[in-house]
Amino acid sequence: MKKMGFILASTASLLMAGAAYATDVKIGVLNDRSGIYADIAGEGSVIAAQMAAEDFKAADKGINVSIVSADHQNKPDVGSNIARQWYDTENVDVIADVPTSSVALAVNEITKEKNKIFLASGPASSDLTGKACSPNTVHWTYDTWALANGTGSAMVAQGGDSWFFVTADYAFGHALERDTSAVVEASGGKVLGAVRHPFPGQDFSSFLLQAQGSGAKVVGLANAGGDTINAVKQASEFGITQGGQSLAALLMFINDVHALGLDVAQGLVLTGAFYWDMNDQTREFSARFQERNAGQKPSMIEAGVYASVLHYLKAVEAVGDKDAAKVMAKMKEMPTDDPLFGKGTIRADGRKLHDMYLFRVKKPEQSKGAWDYFETVATIPADKAFRPLADGDCPLVK
């Protein structure tokens, strides 16, 4: 794999810092650099990891960080081949990011087998801290359970107590619909119906008309990627949000809103872990990030890569070694604290806990300019935002 030409330490700075030894840490950022996720977690994630190493001033602390990156093309076999090669022949210590659940689950297994560390920011599958949980994985940013729970409970609390689902007809969509329905019903709402659309879907008109006709207050889009984008576009043509119904996308990113434009996306409700315009620290980071990433603000996945790499480096510094077991123990023991997600913790099953937010996409006239897209509707506190430890079936905590 090509080195990103990014070795932070120099002998001079080491001498100045007076460190007795140097730890060489190699971080591999593995994600989609050419396909549908390249915008939310492509080169931006690599930049985020580099910024984490720079902001941590790793070189002054006796840690030589080098960063490599590769494109898994959303194919699990390509991803697992790269991961193995990195661990076996290129001395990579940590793999970060990895959107696309199938690839992430494969990397999760290999990381466990090779006893390295996996900082998962990109993947959605809550299995990473459930059935497939691993002592070597931290699942940082979000997961399907948190999205379903956040959107479901917060919407009901906001008065959106009757739901209709437009669901992608495959395991992922079914899971999202099932989890969200459970949350909606537990919060006192009711599900009026659901319709399954083929995956991948092009024409959503009949499904959206059913949703419109159901009279439900909230139309939940239990799908992802291109399906969600198509559905949102067509929903805007049918005037679903203008007609008083709320459109809730269960898996969507700020870059998708940017691509759709506010005219189309306005009124859409979604759950996220991070938004660039939340406080001074996030704004400061995002401004620096935007300069280096071709004018794009960070997505929550890129923010997660930054924060997870930062926390990892802190743990390496505290341990004074990069042994995977020791560093993992330290990462879970030390509370997390970073400018983007604030204070948080990492649970025994590898789940990172922080607040989640319910956002609503602004109307064009409310927006002050590019990237001013979200208003925060509700904050879901960290202890309620993620699946309770006992419900995950994680073998590590039984």
Added chain:
Amino acid sequence: MAIDTNPIAMAAITSVGTAGMPRHHLAIFAALLVFLIAAPFLLYPVFVMKVLCFALFACAFNLLLGFGGLLSFGHAAYFGMASYVSAHAAKVWGLTPELAIVAGTLVAAVLGLAIGSLAIRRHGIYFAMVTLAFAQMVYFFSLQAAFTGGEDGIQAVPRGYLFGLIDLRSSEVLYFFVLAIFFAGILLIYRIIHSPFGQVLKAIRENEPRAISLGYRVNRYKLALFVLSATLAGVAGATKAIVFQLASLTDVYWTMSGEVVLMTLLGGMGTVFGPIVGAAVIVTMQNYLATFGDWVTIGQGLIFVVAVLLFREGIVGVLAKWIRKPL
């Protein structure tokens, strides 16, 4: 499958080289074997195993396209379904790896028989479309069926113990198991091509009405070839599931069917060694250009355009023309 014996005997008389391999083929096989035995010590073994799996897949496809003249656009179905069944057998049923591969292969063979018996009734583009349609059905089945795990695929498949004895967890040990499968597959394909049966297939490819007029039951030959090709594609897919310890939708998606066409055309359609070269080139690109993002697909496209415009016989086809010997 009952195949007329008489015409085969006729073909056997006219065919050349059925008794033994031509010397240059023997030399190439020997060199290939020596190289592949040395390969895991020079290159990364998991990468070489991936090349071998795809090379076998491409050779199986080439058997159908290059020697039967049948362009299937749905070979991912056999490859992918075999990999799902093999992964499921190894993980859930706890079968040893060789039995898991056999299970995957059998399913691919049955699937090949079912799809092939319908598809061979049509020719040319219609044949390709029928195979594509069935492959898409298999894809949607894989997407929906409970045992495939939807878009997550089947993960954490154990590599297990070969014959219940030899631990395959080490990539080096597994490599030689995969090498044995690959080589057996290639030799079998070589044997099929150079058998009387293979001669009849070439006759059908060149002039089907004439083959019919000579008394061959053409459709039976085609079906037999289709099933053989699907079965060998299944071997490749099933082995891949054990190597990577996963089976996923990538392997049944239509782009996989397209990739195998690309590998075969690039290496040299209708040559024995071409698909191996084509698979090696494509897999190497996917692996070593991974850092450059978009450039993988752009590179693949450019290479394909160049191959079609400048050397339509493929890499090995051009070489064969230079040395004036079939490769």
